Amino acid sequence: MDAEEIEAGRARWQARFDKAAKRDSEFRTLSGLDVAPVYGPKEDDPRFERIGWPGEYPFTRGLHPTGYRGKAWTIRQFAGFGNAKQTNERYKMILGAGGGGLSVAFDMPTLMGRDSDDPRSLGEVGHCGVAIDSALDMDLLFDGIPLGDITTSMTISGPAVPIFCMYVVAAERQGVPVGRLNGTLQTDIFKEYIAQKEWLFAPEPHLRLIGDLMEFCATNIPAYKPLSVSGYHIREAGATAAQELAFTLADGFGYVELGLSRGLDVDVFAPGLSFFFDAHIDFFEEIAKFRAARRIWARWLRDVYGAKTDKAQWLRFHTQTAGVSLTAQQPYNNVVRTAIEALAAVLGGTNSLHTNALDEVLALPSQKAAEIALRTQQVIMEETEVVNVADPLGGSWYVEALTDRIEAEAEAIFAKVRDMGSDGSMTSGILRGIEDGWFMSEIAEAAFDYQRKLEKGEKRIVGVNCHTASIDEPLEILRISHEVEREQNRVLAERRTARDGQAVERALATMVEVARGEGNLIPSMLDAVRAEATLGEICDALREVWGVYTEPARF
Numbered sequence: 046m047d048a049e050e051i052e053a054g055r056a057r058w059q060a061r062f063d064k065a066a067k068r069d070s071e072f073r074t075l076s077g078l079d080v081a082p083v084y085g086p087k088e089d090d091p092r093f094e095r096i097g098w099p100g101e102y103p104f105t106r107g108l109h110p111t112g113y114r115g116k117a118w119t120i121r122q123f124a125g126f127g128n129a130k131q132t133n134e135r136y137k138m139i140l141g142a143g144g145g146g147l148s149v150a151f152d153m154p155t156l157m158g159r160d161s162d163d164p165r166s167l168g169e170v171g172h173c174g175v176a177i178d179s180a181l182d183m184d185l186l187f188d189g190i191p192l193g194d195i196t197t198s199m200t201i202s203g204p205a206v207p208i209f210c211m212y213v214v215a216a217e218r219q220g221v222p223v224g225r226l227n228g229t230l231q232t233d234i235f236k237e238y239i240a241q242k243e244w245l246f247a248p249e250p251h252l253r254l255i256g257d258l259m260e261f262c263a264t265n266i267p268a269y270k271p272l273s274v275s276g277y278h279i280r281e282a283g284a285t286a287a288q289e290l291a292f293t294l295a296d297g298f299g300y301v302e303l304g305l306s307r308g309l310d311v312d313v314f315a316p317g318l319s320f321f322f323d324a325h326i327d328f329f330e331e332i333a334k335f336r337a338a339r340r341i342w343a344r345w346l347r348d349v350y351g352a353k354t355d356k357a358q359w360l361r362f363h364t365q366t367a368g369v370s371l372t373a374q375q376p377y378n379n380v381v382r383t384a385i386e387a388l389a390a391v392l393g394g395t396n397s398l399h400t401n402a403l404d405e406v407l408a409l410p411s412q413k414a415a416e417i418a419l420r421t422q423q424v425i426m427e428e429t430e431v432v433n434v435a436d437p438l439g440g441s442w443y444v445e446a447l448t449d450r451i452e453a454e455a456e457a458i459f460a461k462v463r464d465m466g467s468d469g470s471m472t473s474g475i476l477r478g479i480e481d482g483w484f485m486s487e488i489a490e491a492a493f494d495y496q497r498k499l500e501k502g503e504k505r506i507v508g509v510n511c512h513t514a515s516i517d518e519p520l521e522i523l524r525i526s527h528e529v530e531r532e533q534n535r536v537l538a539e540r541r542t543a544r545d546g547q548a549v550e551r552a553l554a555t556m557v558e559v560a561r562g563e564g565n566l567i568p569s570m571l572d573a574v575r576a577e578a579t580l581g582e583i584c585d586a587l588r589e590v591w592g593v594y595t596e597p598a599r600f
């Protein structure tokens with residue numbers, strides 16, 4: 046790009062920046078020097094077409110012309126344990142301490158679409174997240190938290206749609222107009238088959254449900270993001286940064302193709318596709334990954350899928366620092382790791398961020414550890430001044446080269462995925478890759494390679510294979526009492542007796558009828574939830590129709 050074009054771009058950016066709202070702050074260095082909201086080249090720079098200005102295509106440098114001067118990222122701490130009442134207290138603590146949004150962690154029975162009193166739930170209720178059996182639990186979870194004013198993310202994919210219905214019903218009961226809701230549902234079933242393994246059915250019925258949800262949200266809840274396409278679990282399973290990026294964006298393209306196949310307008314539904322990435326410990330590689338992600342997504346949405354508006358080309362993402370980088374040995378070092386990873390996410394322009402707690406490698410976070418994790422974000426946000434300049438590493442020879450390199454690696458993986466399919470679409474390649482175990486074996490190979498390096502000492506982890514001498518100071522960790530399970534089951538039994546059983550049966554029967562046909566399932570599922578049908582009952586009714594999915598054995 047020549048100097049004249051670069052200057053024209055700068056003027057365009059400046060005009061938009063001047064008009065935009067900014068936070069009330071000083072925007073100076075610690076010693077008082079003024080800093081510009083963004084920096085760029087003065088002479089021609091052949092790289093600049095790929096780099097550009099913040100707020101415009103290809104969005105390498107961020108989605109908004111103001112960067113974090115307009116609005117800092119959302120502090121969104123993933124939390125949930127025990128029953129809805131206990132988790133509600135933790136949410137109030139998070140919001141009281143300055144958290145900007147909520148993020149629900151569900152327990153394993155909920156993630157698998159089972160009630161707390163299902164025999165398969167024994168010993169798991171309330172352990173890795175909160176137990177939710179019916180809409181009444183959702184009421185308790187958000188008691189005193191106005192759902193019309195807060196954005197809530199819910200991390201669940203197999204039974205995402207019934208949980209979404211419970212959230213909608215809880216909002217109705219709070220008197221919030223449903224169209225005003227804003228938040229995110231994970232719903233990413235591709236990554237379940239690829240990495241996390243928490244599905245209910247085979248891919249086809251899941252994709253039908255997701256299509257129904259996308260349609261429902263595009264029509265009724267415009268600000269809601271029905272999908273959070275997730276690379277986090279793929280990375281945590283052992284993938285490299287480029288694999289994480291490529292597999293996740295490929296999945297995202299699959300959901301775009303799903304929306305298009307349902308006759309939806311890409312400019313209307315694509316803003317509802319959100320992303321979720323890992324921030325690992327290799328600082329610059331992670332920053333490059335985030336910048337490449339925005340650029341690739343914008344290009345594919347515009348050039349391959351025909352999106353015309355900025356919002357449809359935007360890749361918005363949440364980041365969580367890397368759980369796998371935490372160590373049980375010398376756990377206080379985890380605060381340092383998390384701070385470095387969080388800073389990478391911020392310099393990469395994350396929209397929302399979770400910082401792990403230092404004890405997360407051992408148990409769910411204690412209240413104190415959760416507070417330190419949240420304060421880590423606040424130190425970055427309030428003290429470091431990194432929020433003053435958009436994409437401060439843009440133009441760095443190293444970061445730009447790494448961004449290009451990761452993008453090229455991702456493009457090579459997209460080509461492989463597409464080639465695996467039968468009709469050139471990303472979706473058919475993904476489904477084939479899942480069926481053949483291709484994604485899993487690619488991840489396993491990368492994980493094996495890393496582990497071998499670790500064991501040979503080529504990769505070093507402080508406290509694990511170097512600098513191991515330490516003062517031994519055991520941590521107090523959070524333990525979930527089995528009383529939670531007993532109490533949850535007692536309440537559930539009471540609720541089953543108190544509700545109108547016939548109304549529940551009628552609502553479930555109607556839902557099953559819709560499931561056997563082709564109509565949108567959401568309205569009938571909402572009715573079942575309003576009648577207090579439980580999560581397990583709804584999922585079991587659908588299992589009757591669609592069966593369950595068992596992964597093919599692989600050797």
Ligand SMILES: C[C@H](C(=O)O)C(=O)SCCNC(=O)CCNC(=O)[C@H](O)C(C)(C)COP(=O)(O)OP(=O)(O)OC[C@H]1O[C@@H](n2cnc3c(N)ncnc32)[C@H](O)[C@@H]1OP(=O)(O)O
Nearest residue numbers: 109111112115116119148198200229319361362363396397
């Ligand atoms: C590992 C674990 C497990 O499985 O166990 C998990 O999965 S945990 C997984 C946990 N997952 C999550 O927590 C997912 C969280 N995801 C999200 O919150 C969302 O999907 C998100 C990534 C899009 C972030 O949404 P958000 O509301 O927090 O933030 P946004 O960036 O959208 O900002 C909110 C509004 O402010 C606007 N805004 C933001 N920045 C600016 C700026 N500089 N100038 C002007 N406007 C701005 C946005 O456009 C938007 O408005 P408008 O909307 O009007 O444009």
